[in-house]
Amino acid sequence: MVVYLTTFVVFLLVIVAMAVGYIFQRKTVSGSCGGLDGIGIAKECDCPEPCDARKKREAREAKQAEWQKNQII
Structure with a gap:
């Protein structure tokens, strides 16, 4: 049980430290360094x-969108 509590406290401290760093830096959360586009895959x-x-x-989606468009008119 001590191991679980210690692990929980460590994770909680890491999360608090990340939150404090985020608050003081005032940066927006950004994605990775390019994701799939970084290796040349566009989609x-x-x-x-x-x-x-x-x-x-x-x-099917185009047909449904057309049907919805006709329902509005």
């Missing part, structure tokens, strides 16, 4: 042509 699926399932999903 999740870097395929030249979308797969059939994606084409169907996009067609």
Whole structure:
């Protein structure tokens, strides 16, 4: 039980230290150093042509958006 409490206290201290550092630096939280774009991948699926399932999903979404647009008018 002592190990669990010690671990909890250590994690709590680290979180408090990070919060204090964030408050004093007044920086916004930023992402990683480029993510996938950093290794040359512009999007999740870097395929030249979308797969059939994606084409169907996009067609269904476009049809639904068109239907909703017609309902507003």
